[in-house]
Every structure is written in C-alpha cells, then in structure tokens.
Amino acid sequence: MLNQKVIEEVTAKLKEVFGQSPAGDIEKNLRAVLQGIFAKLDLVTREEFDVQQAVLLRTREKLEALETKVAALEASGDGRQAADKPAQPTPDS
Numbered sequence: 001m002l003n004q005k006v007i008e009e010v011t012a013k014l015k016e017v018f019g020q021s022p023a024g025d026i027e028k029n030l031r032a033v034l035q036g037i038f039a040k041l042d043l044v045t046r047e048e049f050d051v052q053q054a055v056l057l058r059t060r061e062k063l064e065a066l067e068t069k070v071a072a073l074e075a076s077g078d079g080r081q082a083a084d085k086p087a088q089p090t091p092d093s
Helices: 004-020 023-041 046-076 079-084
Strands: none
Touching: none
8 A cells, every 4th residue: 555655745746736737738738648649549530430330331231132132033043053153262261
C-alpha cells in the first residue's frame, strides 16, 4: 500500500498544478492529449461507418438474390449441365 505521505505529496502537487492553470488551459491540453490518443487508435468517422454499412447491406442483398437464382436453377434441372462440368477450384480453397 502507498505511504500516506506520498499520497499527500501527489495530492498537493495536483492541487498546485490545477490551481495555477486556468480551466481553459486544462481543457485545451486534455483535448490535445485525447486527440493524439484517438489518432493512434485509427478510428473511423460515423459517416465512413455508415457508408460501409450501406455497402455491406447491398452486397448481402445481392448475395441472397444470387443464392435464390442458383437454387431455382438447380431445382429446375438446369443445374444438371453445371453438375456435368468439372468443378472449378474456388479462390477460398
């Protein structure tokens, strides 16, 4: 556990620092520190996030439409022609 004297010294130093600085300086310094931290985190803006979310939604809708078409083709018998062709390796394999 910390020594009581050390705690009192730290508290006194903080009071001294904050007592001498106007609130505006403290806010400005804190804002600069936080901006530096956020810059290192590589965050995206809300606008960038919303754009990417919309792109993902459109992609998901297209994928579902293609899956429906493939299922319909396979069910109608047109899928037999595709089944007769040799399988092509997918990029994921």
